[in-house]
Amino acid sequence: MSSVLYDAQGPRAKRRNVVLTVIFLVATAALLWWVYKALKDKGQLEWALWEPFFSGTEAWSTYIWPGLQNTLKAAALAVIIALPLGAVLGIARLSDHAWVRVPAAVVVEFFRSIPVLVLMIFGLALFAQYTNVSSDDRPLYAVVTGLVLYNASVLAEIVRAGILSLPQGQGEAAKAIGLRKGQLMRLILLPQAVTAMLPAIVSQLVVIVKDTALGGAVLTYSELLSSANTMSGYYGANVIASFTVVAVIFIALNFALTSFASWLERRLRRAKKSTGAVVGANDAQIAGTAGTGGGGTV
């Protein structure tokens, strides 16, 4: 195999590869053995600690499934609210009028440069002090508020990158046949941009799902991570087992989303019908001019 980094391998390089493979295997085996020893010494491999997840459905129906539902609920609410908001902000940033463009840019850059957790903590206190949302619902409201404020501004950048990724001729042709600015955006640019930015939006879903876990750890929102905590208390300190199960669920969920996003991206890049413009998972931040942001997919 040849790549930009190295040429097709000769006999010496192949021998070196074998040596490296062996060294790497030994090192990995040593590490795994050390992990196994550590777990064994503390009795974390006892079947009793892992049993709840493999025999019977109690752990799943009492803890994991309700937790997962809450995780998905917060994520879904956040996406549904953040998408239109992000679209409006993104389009506003492309406006011809400075009094629309500048405030939109300030809002987007501001919320992109603040940690989600800070926004969530702010949301929790906001709902506690200024509204009469019941204290049971407040964590959900706060988590969704934090996620919406942050992700709306990230999505705004994705929308903007999506519209800017279209060939200039699209807008020029639309103007030439006499469409107004509103029609140009609504009929020509947005429909094409939406397809172009689908992969980036799906990747952003991963970030949203991951960030809901903050609500469980800091805001007492009963999502998947906090159900791991409850479980390890209930099943006799099986922290390792509970966290492993929860991590595997997160990995499976997010891996499915990531794979879907890259499948979409490949498919769109192949498609001949469209203009060929695609905003990939990592393009949105690069397109951002002021460059505060970043971490859209991190």
Add this chain to the structure above:
Amino acid sequence: MFDFLEDYDLLGAFWTTVQLAVLSAVGSLVWGTLLAAMRVGPVPLMRGFGTAYVNIVRNIPLTVIILFTSLGLNQTLGISLGADDVETINFRLAVLGLIFYTSSFVCEALRSGINTVPVGQAEAARAIGLTFRQVLGLVVLPQAFRSSVVPLANVLIALIKNTTVAAAIGVAEAAVLMKEMIENEAQLLLISAIIAFGFVVLTLPTGLILGWVGKKVAVKR
């Protein structure tokens, strides 16, 4: 109006945030570079390991990782990373968790830089008789690093914001202080504005400077 600030160590909290960010940045740059080397290298087993690491780690919420370092590594397995008091232990655990997580993104940023170098560059270099080291050192890696600046800057900014997750295990950084101040003072908007301002001060110049540097050094194609 700002009187209450005297009771709190605002600068101290942000100093902890900065320390978390700098230590984790250095650590994840080292480990992330190693991962990237494995992921693009010629040894299939290491390539598989690098790919698996990145795909697994970046799909776990950072919160799960950080909480696990405290509840799992420290309280269950008794790993204390050579510290005695709870504060230092938690700080070091948070850095460990941040490095574990961020290095997968550093790896991807570096790999995206390498991917921008056209194969023709290396082929041309080999064709004029440069050795393996010269091809990498003079032609490929300089171009790859220059294209990695912007993605790496994005990772750094995300890392600065992610340090707040250390609040989950009680590291006394800015988000913990914010929670404490909000509980004790009736100044929600002011407190939030101050904390937000602190993060804007940390992330905005980083983004602007590194974004400018990135554009300056980027290879025009």
